[in-house]
Amino acid sequence: MLDGLKNLRTPGNKDGFLFLLENVIADKMLSYEDVKILCTHAPAECHILLPEMIQYCSAFGWIHTENNMISVNSDVINLNGDNNALNGQLVQSTLKVLFELGHFHPGMFSFDTISHRIMFHNELLPLNYSAIRNTLIDLGFFDVVHSIQGTTFLVAEVFEKALSKVCEQEKRKITLEQLKKKLERDAEVGEKAEKFVLVFEKERIGDPLSENIKIISDIDVTAGYDIVSYESSTSYKHDRFIEVKAVSHDTDFFWSRNEYEIAKLKGNSYYLYLVDIRKIEENGYAPTIINNPAEVIMESSEWMVESQSYHIRRISNVDR
Structure with a gap:
């Protein structure tokens, strides 16, 4: 699903994504040519590379493209007008897709006891998906810290809950799959x-x-x-x-x-x-x-009987 994004130099920047989704397409269904014309009126701070941006938005489900017509996904258009909420939705949907496809997994994140933040192990992400990482930086998901020891990628605190949610879902899915195979x-x-x-x-x-x-x-x-x-x-x-x-x-x-x-x-x-x-x-x-x-078995010294778990039940509410 994301193969088309491999080795992509850049799909654009945050301002460009928000302008395209909120101001250009919004609640309309437009042809690619119409979108292209409207993007020529983008503010200077919007860095829009339209073919790459359309490809990127489509890969993460932000837009639908069919028969040369383009429309915005309902999860995105419902947040039109609230830049922070829209930006958060773009990050969450990106995480969801990356985890579902296995490009991200819980082992790529750890808690850094020095900064007291969640750290991303960038070296575990294939280099040819660097455009995705860079877009997440631009959307504010990663804070990049440069030091003598090197470059560290920290998850922005505002997105820690969103990350925890998808990690938990992924672990549960893996656990269920493992259990199913064992059974x-x-x-x-x-x-x-x-x-x-x-x-x-x-x-x-x-x-x-x-x-x-x-x-x-x-x-x-x-x-x-x-x-x-x-x-x-x-x-x-x-x-x-x-x-x-x-x-x-x-x-x-x-x-x-x-x-x-x-x-x-x-x-x-x-x-x-x-x-x-x-x-x-x-x-x-x-x-x-x-x-x-x-x-x-139960009365023999030749066998060891071990309890693997315990059922705990309160039998009294007496104050201590």
Whole structure:
């Protein structure tokens, strides 16, 4: 989307952008030729390079161009007449696009303990996008500080909240994407382990009962176990309830509260099958089987049970 801005020398200056959006196009729909003519009446302080400026405004969604006709985006035109608000909108929309496209990311910003300001790591921005950085400077987003140590780019305090907002949204998006990928990987591995145990159990019990050994976790997600099986080939009903845990390296796993409560209720009929994903292709591999884990694990010194989080609830409002 911003490829057309690579190596752009300059799209113009702040006064030029505001004049184009507020005074030239404003609430009208104009042809490029009409815009070009009207721009000839711009004040001297407006540095308008029309083709570059139109390209820049279009890239960040400030204007719409279609069939050689140009109009201003509603988010921009609604602020017409308030230069500060309009300038702020241009900065915010620029940040939104830069973060969405990955040209900016939270790692490019840090808090400078000397100036007590947010600092931008300019060296992380590709050189061919310097026109965007320079425009942000002109719009007042960056304060540039020159010193013996070099040039520092500081975020103007008035825009710190806007930056914090887009950074937070980006981090949340990344976190959700990472979580989604992890859940997809976990689901894939878990399904593989369950299918392995299903085959293992069918072979252990044999016909005719093997046909009734089933994976039920896809249907009943609250059951507290994944597979219904039999204690032996002489069983007349399902009497082995199996929770499958895929493990690798260390034999650690997560056991939900619901699974634990069901294990306590089922007692000796409940089993944990720990399946080492690395070994399921090996001939003769058998999972680690733990019968009545609510007692064996919780009351054994061989296992360490750790709380990963705590639910905190106030039970009294007594003054201290």
